[in-house]
Each structure stands twice: as structure tokens, then as C-alpha cells.
Amino acid sequence: MIRNLLLFFPVILFLYSEISLYPEALPIPEIPKEDVGFPLPYYSPITGTFAEIRNHNLHLGSDFKSYGLNGHSILATFDGYVDEISYSKLGYGLSLNFYNPKYKIKSKYAHLHSFGGGLADLENLRRALLLMGEKEGFQIKLPQGLFTSKKGNPLGKTGESGSGISHLHLEFRTDKGIINPLFFPDLHQKDNTPPTISSLFIEGGGLPKPLILEAKESEKGIYLLYDETGNQIKQLSLSGKVKIRLSGYDIIRSRNKNNVYGMDLFLNGKEIFKRDFSYLSYEEGTKKHQFYDVNRSSLAPPVYFYHMYEQPKDWKEEGFSFDLKGESQSQEYILEAGLRDASANRSYIRITIQNQTPNGYIVASTVGFGKKVNSKDKNLSFDVSKNESTGNGKIEIEDEKEINELPFSIPKGLVLKSKIYKIESTNFTWKGDGQGELLTAVPPTNKDSLFFWDLSIKKFSSLSQKRKANGFSFSLSKLGYIMVLEDMSPPSVSPMTSLARHIELPEVRLHCFEEKYYALNDVGTGFRTTVELLLDGQTYPYEYDPDRKAIKVTLPKSLYKEKPYLLLEVRAFDFAGNISSPYTDLIVTSGWKKDVYASCPESE
Numbered sequence: 001m002i003r004n005l006l007l008f009f010p011v012i013l014f015l016y017s018e019i020s021l022y023p024e025a026l027p028i029p030e031i032p033k034e035d036v037g038f039p040l041p042y043y044s045p046i047t048g049t050f051a052e053i054r055n056h057n058l059h060l061g062s063d064f065k066s067y068g069l070n071g072h073s074i075l076a077t078f079d080g081y082v083d084e085i086s087y088s089k090l091g092y093g094l095s096l097n098f099y100n101p102k103y104k105i106k107s108k109y110a111h112l113h114s115f116g117g118g119l120a121d122l123e124n125l126r127r128a129l130l131l132m133g134e135k136e137g138f139q140i141k142l143p144q145g146l147f148t149s150k151k152g153n154p155l156g157k158t159g160e161s162g163s164g165i166s167h168l169h170l171e172f173r174t175d176k177g178i179i180n181p182l183f184f185p186d187l188h189q190k191d192n193t194p195p196t197i198s199s200l201f202i203e204g205g206g207l208p209k210p211l212i213l214e215a216k217e218s219e220k221g222i223y224l225l226y227d228e229t230g231n232q233i234k235q236l237s238l239s240g241k242v243k244i245r246l247s248g249y250d251i252i253r254s255r256n257k258n259n260v261y262g263m264d265l266f267l268n269g270k271e272i273f274k275r276d277f278s279y280l281s282y283e284e285g286t287k288k289h290q291f292y293d294v295n296r297s298s299l300a301p302p303v304y305f306y307h308m309y310e311q312p313k314d315w316k317e318e319g320f321s322f323d324l325k326g327e328s329q330s331q332e333y334i335l336e337a338g339l340r341d342a343s344a345n346r347s348y349i350r351i352t353i354q355n356q357t358p359n360g361y362i363v364a365s366t367v368g369f370g371k372k373v374n375s376k377d378k379n380l381s382f383d384v385s386k387n388e389s390t391g392n393g394k395i396e397i398e399d400e401k402e403i404n405e406l407p408f409s410i411p412k413g414l415v416l417k418s419k420i421y422k423i424e425s426t427n428f429t430w431k432g433d434g435q436g437e438l439l440t441a442v443p444p445t446n447k448d449s450l451f452f453w454d455l456s457i458k459k460f461s462s463l464s465q466k467r468k469a470n471g472f473s474f475s476l477s478k479l480g481y482i483m484v485l486e487d488m489s490p491p492s493v494s495p496m497t498s499l500a501r502h503i504e505l506p507e508v509r510l511h512c513f514e515e516k517y518y519a520l521n522d523v524g525t526g527f528r529t530t531v532e533l534l535l536d537g538q539t540y541p542y543e544y545d546p547d548r549k550a551i552k553v554t555l556p557k558s559l560y561k562e563k564p565y566l567l568l569e570v571r572a573f574d575f576a577g578n579i580s581s582p583y584t585d586l587i588v589t590s591g592w593k594k595d596v597y598a599s600c601p602e603s604e
Contacts, residue, residue, distance in 0.1 A: 027174065027176045027177065027279070028174070028179055028183070028278075028279055029103040029104055029105045029174055030103065031078065031100070031102075031103035031105055033183075033184050033185050033186075034185065034186070035078055035151070036077050036078055036172075036184040036186060036187070037075065037076075037077050037078065037151050037152055037186050038075065038077075038186050038187060039064065039074055039075055039077055039107070039109065039168060039170050039187075040064060040066075040072060040073070040074065040075060040158075040168060041072070041073050041075060041154075042072070044064040044065045044066070044168075045064070045065045045189065045252065045253035045254040046062050046063065046064060046065075046182075046189055046252050046253070046254065046256075046258065047063045047064070047065050047167060047254045047256045047258075048062065048063030048167075048169075048256065048258065049062055049063075049182070049250070049252075049258040049259040049261075050062055050180040050181065050182065050259065050261075050277055050280075051180070051259050051277040051280065051291065052258070052259040053288055053292060053304065057285075057286070057288070058280070058285050058286075058288050059259075060171055060178045060280065060285050061108070061110070061169050061170050061171035061172075061178070061181065062169075062170055062180075062181040062182065062187070063167050063168070063169050063170075064167060064168040064169075064170065065167060065254060066158045066166045066167050066168060067166075068165075068166055068503070069158075069166060069503065069504070069505050070113040070157065070158060070159045070160060070166050070503055070504045070505065070508060071113060071157045071158065071159075071504050071505030071506075071507055071508035071509075072157065072158040072168075072505065073117055073154035073155075073156075073157065073158075074096075074109050074112065074117070074154065074155050074156050074157065074158060074168060075151075075152050075153065075154060075155065076098055076107075076149045076150060076151050076152060076153050076154075076155055077098070077107045077151065077170075077172075078098075078100045078103075078105070078107070078151050079100060079149075079150050079151050080098050080099050080100040080101065080106075080148070080149070081098070081099060081101075081142075081144065081145045081146065081147055081148040081149070082096060082097070082098055082099075082119070082122060082142055082146070082147040082148075082149075082155070083097040083098065083099035083106055083141070083142060083144075084096070084097040084139070084140060084141050084142060085097075085115070085122070085125070085126065085138075085139075085140050085142065086137070086138060086139040086140065087126075087129075087134070087137050087138050087139075087161070088137040088162060089136065089137065089161075089162065089546065090162050090546065091162050092108075092110040092111065092162055092169070093110060093111045093112065093159065093160070093161025093162025093163060094110075094111070094112040094113070094114070094115075094126070094159065094161040094162070095108060095109060095110040095111075095112060096108070096109045096112065096115065096155060096156055097173075098149070098155060101144075104174060104175065105172060105173070105174055105179075106172070106173050106174075107170060107171065107172055107173075108169075108170070108171040108172075108173060109155070109156065109168060109169070109170060110162070110163075110168075110169035110170075110171075111158070111159055111160055111161050111162055111163040111166075111167060111168065111169050112156050112157060112158065112159045112161060112168075113156075113157040113158060113159025113160070113161070113504070113508055114126065114156060114157045114159070114508060115155065115156040115157075116154075116156055116157065117153065117154025117155050117156055117157070118149060118153045118154055118155070119147050119149065119155060119156075121147070122147050122155075122156075123156075125140075157507075157508050160503075160547060161547075162547065163547055164545075164546075164547030164548055164549075165547075166503070172184075176281060176282070177279055177280055177281040177282055177284075177285070178279070178280055178282070178285060179278065179279050180261070180277055180278045180279065180342075182261060182278075182342035183278045183279070183342075188342055188343055189252045189253045189342070189343070190253070190343075191252050191253065191341055191342070191343040191345060192343070192345065193251060193252075193341075193345060194220065194221040194339075194340075194341065194345035194346055194347040195248050195249065195250040195260045195339040195340065195341055195345070195346075195347045196217075196248050196249055196250070196251065196257075196347065197215040197217075197223045197246060197247070197248040197339060197347050197348075197349055198214075198215055198247040198248050198249070199212050199213060199214050199215055199246075199247045200212070200213045200215060200225055200244070200245075200246060200247075200337065200349055200351070201244070201245035201246070201247065201293075201305050202236070202238070202242065202243070202244060202245075203242075203243040203245075203393075204238075204240065204241045204242050204243050204320060205236075205238030205239060205240060205241070205242040205243075205324075205358065206237075206238060206239040206240055206357050206358050207238070207358055209426050210393075210426060211236075212228075213225040213226060213227060213233055214226045214227075214228075215248075215349055217347075221345070221346060221347040221348065222347070222348065223347060223348070223349045224349070225349055225351055233351065234351065234352060235332075235351065235352040235353075235354060236351060236352070236353055236354070236358065237353075237354045237355075237356045237357065237358040238324060238353050238354070238355070238356075238358055239324055239325070239355060239356060239357050239358070240323065240324060240325050241320040241322075241323045241324075241325070242320060242321055242322055242323070242324065242353075243307075243308075243309060243318075243319070243320050243321055244265060244308040244309065244321040244335075244337060245293055245305040245306060245307060245308060246263065246305070246306050246308055246337045246339060246349075247304060247305045247306070248260065248304075248306075248339050248347070249304075250339070250341045252341070259277065259304070260277070260306070260339045260340060260341060261276065261277055261278070261340055261341045261342040262274070262275060262276040262277060262278075262339075262340040263275050263306050263308060263337070263338065263339050263340065264337075264338050264340070265308045265321060265335075265336070265337050265338075266334075266335070266336040266337075266338075267322055267333050267334070267335055267336075268333050268334055269334070269336075272321070272322055273308050273309060273310075273321060275291070275306075289311070289388075289429070289431050290307070290311045291304075291306065291307055292304040292305060292306060292307065293305040293307065293429050306339075307319070308321050308337055309321040324353075324355045327355050328355065329355060329356060330354060330355060330356055331354070331355045332352055332353065332354050332355075333352070333353040333354075333355070334350060334351075334352060334353075335350065335351050335352070335353050336348050336349070336350045337349055370394055370395065371383070371384050371385040371387075371389065371394075371395065371430075372384070372385045373394075373395050373396070373397050374397065375397045375399045375419075375421055376397075376399055377399060377419070378439075379418075379419070379438060379439045379440075379471075380397060380399070380421045380436065380437070380438050380439075380482070381436060381437050382395060382397065382423055382434055382435075382436040382476070383434060383435050383436065384430040384434035384435075387430040387431055387432050387433075387434060388430070388431040388432070389428060389429060389430040389431065393425065393426040393428035394425065394426055394428055395423065395424070395425050395428060396423075396424050396425065396426065397421055397422070397423055398421065398422040398424070399419050399420070399421045399422070406420065406481070407453075407458065408453050408458075408459075408460075408481070410485065411460070411489070411523045411524075412489065412523070413487070413488050413489025413490075413523060413524065414451070414485040414486065414487060414488070414489060414523065414524055415485060415486040415488060416483060416484075416485060416486075417440070417444075417448055417484040417485060417486050418438065418440060418483055418484035419483070420481055420482075420483045421438075421481065421482050421483065422480070422481050423476070423479055423480065423481075423482060424455070424479050425479060430477075432477060433464070433475035433476060433477045434475070434476055434477065435473070435474075435475060436473070436474045436475070436476055436482075437471060437472070437473050437474070438450065438471050438472050438474070438482065438484065439470055439471040440470065440471040440472075440484060443469055443470065444467055444468075444471065444472065444484065445486075446467075446575070446576060446577060447486050447487050447488065447525075447576040447577065448467070448484055448485070448486050448487075449465070449467075449472075449484070449485060449487060449524070449525045449575075449576070450463050450465045450472045450474055450482060450483070450484060451463070451482070451483055451484070451485045452476065452478075452480055452481070452482050453480050453481040453482075453483075454478050454479075454480045455478070455479045455480040455481075456478060456479065456480075461478075463475075463476065463482070464476075472484070485524070487524030487525045487574065487575075487576035487578065488524075488576075488578070489522070489523050489524045489578065490522075490574065490578035490579055490580045490581070491520060491521060491522040491527040491572040491573065491574045491578065491579075491580045492520075492521045492522070492572070492580055492581075492583075493518050493519070493520060493521075493531075493570045493571075493572050493580055493583035494518065494519050494521065494583065495516075495517070495518055495519070495585065496517040496518065496519050496548065496550055503515075511557075512556065512557055512558070513554050513555065513556055513557060514554075514555045514556075514557055514592060515552055515553070515554055515555075516552070516553040516554075516555065516568070516585070516587070517545070517548060517550045517551070517552055517553075518550055518551050518553070518570050518583065518585075519548065519549060519550040520549055520550060520551065520572050521549075522572075522574045524574060524576055524578070525574055525575040525576045526574060526575055527572055527573070527574050527575075528572070528573045528574065528575065529544040529546075530544075530573070531551055531570055531571060531572050531573070532569075532570070532571040533551070533553070533568070533569070533570050533571075534568070534569045535553075535566060535567070535568050535569075536563070536566060536567055537567075540553065540568075551570070553568065555587070557589075557592040559589055559592075560589040560590060560592040560593045563589060564588070564589055564590055565586055565587065565588060565589065566586075566587040566589060567584065567585075567586055567587075568584070568585045568586075568587060569582050569583070569584050569585075570582065570583045570585075571583075
């Protein structure tokens with residue numbers, strides 16, 4: 001059976017197409033919305049939404065909460081058959097594509113624990129592939145109609161493969177693009193709360209530097225604007241071309257700050273811009289810069305500055321929201337910008353715009369500007385001259401900051417070995433990684449490393465870097481503070497107490513084995529994934545789980561017949577040469593003695 005199936009494994013191809021902004025023009029299959037059902041047997045909150053920024057790509061699906069447990073049934077969202085199965089240790093993990101041939105639409109389920117449900121032979125196929133040596137991954141295109149199912153029938157089990165946190169990732173795909181799951185009514189979240197607006201970002205308009213006004217809710221869905229001193233702003237003077245960005249997020253039924261479903265912009269009651277995230281072509285799914293100011297956005301929490309204008313696709317011209325040039329001087333306009341969710345809840349801000357040259361906003365003089373800049377002391381350089389970019393502004397580098405003036409503190413165990421430099425931009429955004437170099441007075445050691453404090457998420461984040469004889473070279477796509485720190489802090493090992501007592505539900509639990517997880521942590525250069533692990537003084541095998549950033553130790557429960565206690569010791573290492581104190585865990589095996597384990601194999 002397996003040999004015959006392997007003849008049907010062509011490589012899957014994706015088609016690309018353009019996209020219109022308005023739902024009535026979208027290339028979405030005409031499947032009746034009520035024919036698309038919920039993917040789980042319980043009504044789960046969405047914890048991650050369509051078109052959120054995930055590192056260097058857009059999240060082209062919705063994440064459904066599984067409450068920390070693997071093993072919930074996933075249900076067919078419509079009638080059809082399994083079109084493809086795949087497995088990878090990162091990314092989608094174990095996934096399944098389910099296809100409806102009538103409407104030519106497929107649903108993709110990712111991060112699964114296993115297949116099965118009503119398709120037992122599909123789970124047998126998965127196990128056979130793993131036994132055949134495909135543990136690192138596989139992608140199998142299945143024969144048409146081999147595994148069929150009806151809407152609402154179980155197809156597999158939720159898991160955490162490729163993700164680190166147990167949840168279900170669901171996508172709806174066509175041959176031309178991907179549909180937002182919230183487009184379908186049965187997947188709506190019974191949401192009565194409109195999106196939250198955080199701030200209004202204005203560039204151009206004659207302003208010498210961008211203006212950010214904080215938004216505060218005055219009543220449900222209605223926001224007022226305030227400047228940095230706390231004064232309410234009801235009117236602004238602007239002239240010429242104006243770019244509007246609006247930052248915010250949507251809280252649905254979970255605590256997560258999610259991406260909004262749509263946005264709009266009105267001038268004197270006339271709609272001048274509208275975007276809905278109900279659908280994206282495959283091509284647009286790779287171009288997040290069309291929708292967000294990436295250098296001012298973040299993954300955690302996902303609060304973006306949404307472009308309230310169309311960005312030209314060739315990047316040779318600069319987009320804008322409206323142009324006041326040629327209009328009557330001193331004429332007033334009512335500007336309204338709004339964010340919407342999938343349940344048609346809307347939040348908005350309103351402000352009066354007067355067509356005249358603005359005043360009162362003075363840009364401070366700074367050292368170094370343009371697309372290729374240096375710090376005042378010439379030790380830090382940063383270059384985005386070869387990157388696609390928007391805005392006619394500049395990058396700036398500030399140095400000589402006093403420690404007590406910084407918005408962060410240096411973690412304990414790390415020692416400052418350089419000046420702290422701030423990289424920021426004014427009316428300028430670049431695409432991809434800019435290239436930089438930081439020179440040091442003495443050659444850096446293996447304990448020295450570049451550290452980056454991200455302005456958007458307000459915490460230290462990873463930085464691609466290379467140690468050199470005279471300093472460091474690095475790649476950077478965000479704005480924030482960069483510095484050299486010496487890592488004198490050893491890594492640490494701790495039990496994963498945040499996991500559910502049993503991460504798997506009974507129907508998918510391995511009853512003959514006990515799994516122990518020990519988290520690895522390091523505040524400095526990062527921990528190595530190889531550890532020293534001893535069980536009763538003897539080296540014992542383990543597996544590093546990149547999703548949980550932990551090591552997994554699998555113990556046969558039949559050991560209770562041999563020893564009432566097991567002493568486990570773990571020692572971790574970091575890239576700076578620091579070694580952790582040994583973590584010891586005294587494991588009591590008497591609780592494993594149950595009749596259900598009577599048939600478990602004896603340990604060797």
C-alpha cells in the first residue's frame with residue numbers, strides 16, 4: 001500500500017495573482033458561507049489572527065486555543081478529501097490539507113499531534129513514514145479521493161509540532177491566494193468589542209518631522225487625540241501630500257492583541273481609502289511592507305502602524321493618503337480614520353485638518369543622517385542604501401546616552417563594554433535587513449556579544465551578528481539601542497512547571513512512558529542545546545525540543561519495578577563558555593505503578 005502511494009507524490013505548486021481591496025471583487029470561491037464549519041468540537045477563542053507579522057513573514061491563518069492540551073479532534077470544515085500531508089520540525093509541524101473539489105478550496109490544519117479520527121489508515125500512513133526513516137520531514141501529495149470525509153467529522157488531533165505551544169493553526173487556500181478564516185460566519189467569535197486605537201501617525205503635510213498623537217477612548221469605539229504633553233488635539237495645520245498611519249489592535253475572546261480585520265479613511269465624509277484583510281494573494285502574503293510600517297511594529301504584542309494609503313508596488317514612488325496642494329488655503333477638512341473587526345465593530349478618531357503650512361513642530365538637530373550613517377565617534381555605521389525604502393527622511397544615530405536616561409536596564413550578569421547607540425528613523429522605512437558595523441577598542445572575546453534593545457517591543461531581542469578582529473558586523477531591520485555586553489551570567493535549568501500536568505489528553509497519551517521537560521534559559525549570548533544529563537550517575541539520552549526551548553527526557557514507567565527513586569542531574573552551557581549549576585530532580589516512581597501499565601515492556 002505504501003509503495004503504491006509513493007507514486008502519487010508530486011511537488012505542490014502555488015499560483016500567484018493580484019488582489020483587489022474590496023470583498024465583492026475578491027477571487028474567493030462561491031462556497032456558501034454556511035457550508036464552512038468550525039474546525040474544533042468546542043467553541044475556541046482565536047489567539048492569533050490573519051496577516052499578523054510573524055518575524056519575516058505574515059501569519060496567513062488563524063490560531064485557535066487548545067488550552068495547553070494535545071489531542072483535541074480537528075473537524076472537517078466542509079465535505080472533501082485529504083489532499084496532502086506533511087511534517088517538519090519547524091514551521092507548520094505535522095499538517096494536513098483537506099480539499100473540496102466542487103468549490104476548489106482547501107483547509108490547512110497545522111501543528112497537529114497525529115492524524116486519525118475517522119481516518120485510521122491515514123494515521124497508519126504517518127507512522128509508516130516515520131518508521132521508514134522520514135523523521136526529519138516529509139511532504140506527500142495523496143491520490144484524489146483516497147481519504148474522504150464529511151463536514152464535522154474528525155480528521156486528526158491537535159498538537160504543538162513546529163510551534164512550541166499547543167494550538168490549531170487553520171488556513172483556507174485557493175489556487176490564487178489565502179482566505180481569512182474570519183471571512184466565514186461560523187468562525188466568527190461573537191465579538192462585541194471594537195478594536196483598540198493606540199495612536200495616529202502623520203508624515204508629510206509640511207511637518208518637519210513625523211507627528212504621533214496618542215489615542216484615548218472617550219466612549220465605546222470613539223477615540224480622542226492627545227500630544228506628548230497630554231493636551232487634547234482637535235485641529236492640525238497641514239499642507240501638500242499627507243501620509244496617515246493608524247496603530248492599534250483587536251482583542252477578540254482571548255487576551256491576545258490581534259490584527260484588525262479592516263481599516264478605512266474618510267475626508268469630509270467621503271471614503272478615500274479602504275482595506276480588508278479578508279483575502280491575500282500568495283504574492284501579497286510575502287509583502288508585509290505594503291500594509292505596515294515594519295520598523296515601527298512588533299510581534300509581541302502585534303500592534304502595527306497600518307498604512308492608510310496604497311504603497312506603489314515598484315517602490316519608485318512614495319504613497320500618500322491625500323494631497324491638499326491646489327486646494328483653497330485655510331479650508332478645513334474633517335479627517336476620520338477607523339479600524340474594523342470581522343464582526344463589523346468599528347473604532348475611529350476624528351480631527352479637523354486646516355490647509356495651511358504647519359508651525360510649532362521643530363525637528364531637533366542630530367548627528368548623521370541619510371541612508372548610510374555613522375555615529376559621531378565613527379565607531380558605529382549603518383547602511384540601508386541598497387534596501388528598498390519609503391519616505392524621503394533619514395536614519396539617525398545618537399550616542400553618548402547616560403545610563404540613567406535609557407528606557408531599559410542592563411540585565412544582571414552582563415557588563416557594558418561599549419557606548420550605547422540609538423538607531424532611529426524620521427519619515428523613513430526600509431525593507432529587509434540593513435547592514436552595520438560596530439568597532440571596539442580591543443578585540444572582542446568569546447564572552448563579548450552585540451545586544452539590541454528593540455524600541456517596538458521594549459525588550460532585548462536577537463540580533464544577527466558576526467564577531468570580527470576589531471568589533472562586530474550585524475544585520476538589523478528594526479529600530480532601537482545597540483551595544484556590546486560581556487556575558488558573565490551562566491545559563492540555568494528549571495523544570496517546566498507551566499506545562500499542563502498531562503500535556504496530552506488520554507486518547508493520545510503514551511501510558512508506558514513518563515516525559516520530563518527541563519527548560520533552558522540564558523540572559524546573555526544564549527544557551528547551547530547540548531547538555532550534560534545523568535540519571536543515577538550514568539549518561540542518559542535526551543532530546544532537545546526547539547519549540548519549548550527545553551530538553552525532553554523519556555523514562556519507561558516499568559522502571560518503578562527496579563527503583564523507587566531516580567536522581568536526574570542536568571548541567572547546561574552557553575556560547576560564552578559559562579556553565580550552569582547542576583539542576584537535580586529526585587523522581588519518585590511509585591506513582592507509576594498502576595494496572596494500566598501491566599502490559600508495558602520491561603526496561604532493559
